Amino acid sequence: MQIKSGFSLTYDCPQPTPMLLTLNIHPSRRVDLLTPQLLSFSPEVEPWEYLDVYGNVCTRITAPAGQLTISTEFELYDAGLPDIVPLDARQHDIRDLPDETLIYLLGSRYCETDELANIAWNLFGQTPPGWPRVQGILDFVHQHIAFDYQKADRTRTAYGAYIDQTGVCRDFAHLALTFCRCMNIPARYCTGYLGDIGVPFNPDPMDFSGWFEVYLGGHWYSADARHNEPRIGRILMARGRDATDVALSTQFGPATLSSFSVTTYQMPDPIGQR
Structure with a gap:
């Protein structure tokens, strides 16, 4: 199946504020992308990425004073299978x-x-x-x-x-x-x-x-x-380890999340496919 996902977040900053974002999909799912998954910023800022100690893609920016909107939209292939339930999986010593x-x-x-x-x-x-x-x-x-x-x-x-x-x-x-x-x-x-x-x-x-x-x-x-x-x-x-390590955003200064929306849904099958 094909899934379309994305988000739009708006922050209000009274002054330029460094931010650390964990808003990209995990590297393990990038092979499934059908369209690019890139973060967009309005107004434009200069982002740079790195992999953290847990293997997550993190983005560093400095949000300007005023409003900053961060968004993305992408399509991804998914096998359409439910989570595995490993009934016989053993517990390790x-x-x-x-x-x-x-x-x-x-x-x-x-x-x-x-x-x-x-x-x-x-x-x-x-x-x-x-x-x-x-x-x-x-x-x-x-x-x-x-x-x-x-x-x-x-x-x-x-x-x-x-x-x-x-x-x-x-x-x-x-x-x-x-x-x-x-x-x-x-x-x-x-x-x-x-x-x-x-x-x-x-x-x-x-x-x-x-x-x-x-x-x-x-x-x-x-x-x-x-x-x-x-x-x-x-x-x-x-x-x-917990939500601290995967926070959507970490602000190093005053910033207020003023708008927030997330979408993810299964796309209709292309004509002629089931």
Whole structure:
């Protein structure tokens, strides 16, 4: 299938403000592009890109005083298959984990493994290791947190989500991946596009989506506590320890997000194709 995606963000800056952006799709998905995916700036600024330590494409700019609009639009090929559910994927012993996965067992800014370790072992200590344990965590978090855009809080941590029992997709992801880390399963945060493909249409305004990946059986697998079902059409933008590492923008000075829109949808099949 073909998916069309994009966004438009407008920032108001009272003075020239350096910014760090994580708004490009992940290098692993660039092979699937059917049209270029480039960031556009109005007014024009001079951007430069680099790969961060997690392999994400980051963009550095200096936003001018006044309004700056950042946008992109692109088309991408997707296999149209739902997320893999690795029912038989085994959980590795700590000593057998690759070195590069160990950072995803540790606590981070939004994922307080120290606060949640005892809770995790009390809740999931009797679950079978491997994917059944991940599924048990997904089921619990899916039921424990009530999704509510009005209750979004960019400072809420995984422990805060456990206590508040409300939040948005990043809160579901933070709590579930922290529980996984507490249970010795490497887990990393993901952000990207996820449209209403293969599911009932949602009339709410579209947003970027947050989910996570777990390392089992020698591979990373997508997991999504908010939806708690395999989904079609994820387009990865960035991965990291938590939302801090994949923030859409980091401003080194005053800046206000004044306009925000995201689109992603399946394009109609070309005539003569099914």
